[in-house]
Amino acid sequence: MNEFEIIQHYFTGPIRFDSPHLVTGPGDDCAVVRVPPESELCVSTDTLLAGVHFPDDAAGALVANRALAANLSDLAAMGAEPYGFTLALTLAEYSDSFLSSFSEQLKWLVEEYKLPLIGGNMARGQLSVTINIMGLVPVGTAILRSGAQPGDDIYVTGYLGDAAGGLANVLSGDKNAGSKQMNQRYSQPVPRLLLGQQIRAIATAAIDISDGFTADLGHLCKASRVGASVQLKSLPISDSLIAQFGLESAQRMALQGGDDYELCFTVAENRAHDMAELNAASSLLLTKIGSIGRAPGVEIVDEYGKSVDVIKGYQHF
């Protein structure tokens, strides 16, 4: 199959979602979309590479799940709802098994998230997936990284470190290792889109956890020109992660493990009531894990109030 046949067979043919915003879909020089006048557009791009972001022999479905989650998670961190995406795929050679698995999962995700695939590109090279995602927020309501204030409480969604545990289990080759729930946080991460939209009016700042909790909270603090103090003991760590790796390793994975795709956000102290209400209404675990201060940097403190060495997130160079 040549590139046009691949695109037709695996992508633009079978993967369709008729968005009311889509004027002209894939297949032309550009897609044409309409943005409702009461909305602003959130745009982000993320690349996942074989051997870096997923194992070389990863199944197509896993790559599709993780590539789309990485991008949807950026929308979640802004409080945006999914609008559409483009896909640039490079592939070392034609592989029906990879392309079938990848495109079938993508089709499922497109329908699940009501996210039309509006365009793409395909070329021969090291296996990589670059997604450019677009989302909508009501004008002026996007949650930025830069709004955190000293005194704000810091929250995270879900459990931290499970994706790192899931990755370790994938790499071990032992299909029975670890709990299903933990492993799915790596293989099938669920971006926190609804929660992102629910905190638009409450959060002062938000970021998604992709490089690792400590690193990402550090990005938020830097953008807000503040610092953070985090109680090690408050970190939400799943029983499965602790059972498999022990408490110390689990804490390290929670602090430095990338790709959890949970949200970390800050809330003014006087909004504690709103957070309690949200917590009661939400099926998602929401944990207060520390507070914002004036001194720059992210300090992790143990149960005795003593500073613990901070471990950096993943860096590409």
Add this chain to the structure above:
Amino acid sequence: MNEFEIIQHYFTGPIRFDSPHLVTGPGDDCAVVRVPPESELCVSTDTLLAGVHFPDDAAGALVANRALAANLSDLAAMGAEPYGFTLALTLAEYSDSFLSSFSEQLKWLVEEYKLPLIGGNMARGQLSVTINIMGLVPVGTAILRSGAQPGDDIYVTGYLGDAAGGLANVLSGDKNAGSKQMNQRYSQPVPRLLLGQQIRAIATAAIDISDGFTADLGHLCKASRVGASVQLKSLPISDSLIAQFGLESAQRMALQGGDDYELCFTVAENRAHDMAELNAASSLLLTKIGSIGRAPGVEIVDEYGKSVDVIKGYQHF
């Protein structure tokens, strides 16, 4: 330098263009942009890979020129004006010479085309550049590939094949080979943005020439469910290309050479007057090279009306 330092030093720091549409620029989880209510958004993505789309040792400036031109050319083919772009860069290793040359040229292009860089991603891998570009058209005016009708005249802008000649000269390593104008069509292609906007009300269909003239006209015909007949003798081929490669090779390069980033478009016969006016007003060469018919496929005919073998465009698989 780690990825964040690279991004800060070469990209988000020095490369700025303050678009009135940009609410939040790069550095957050997403950029936030506003689309004027009277406009629609055109979106396209293109990847350029080392060893496929440009030589492994290409200078950063050449890569920047060609990556942005490939994407801007897609906007031109829709009649859109530039609005913003994201950049996903993978790099085998940190290289100041590549990054300096790439980012300085990008800065120039951002200002030249008033095109803010609104976000990006950087990772370690085979050198590649994926750009996702956005443009604006007044609602309902985007030129599609699918509007060509039997009887329409077919036009192209500029000269065909010069980029293929320029590439041959780059690969030869002989810095004195070929004319400057021809070589620039490869190293510094100028997307036909203004012309694209000028033909919005005239053209029935348009496509940009990236895979090669014959292949791209074939895409347009397929989308319009028509066919095309093209006079070999009418193809606009530069004197430089013929002087360097001879007529036959020059014609082959014009028909199959990719990456000219000229526009090919169709115009109803009864708009010949508008085309004559546009031709008189435009500084760009506009050549009528054939007409649309009912029989599918692209037929190239010689000066005796005899069909000439059609040569396919570049295919990745």
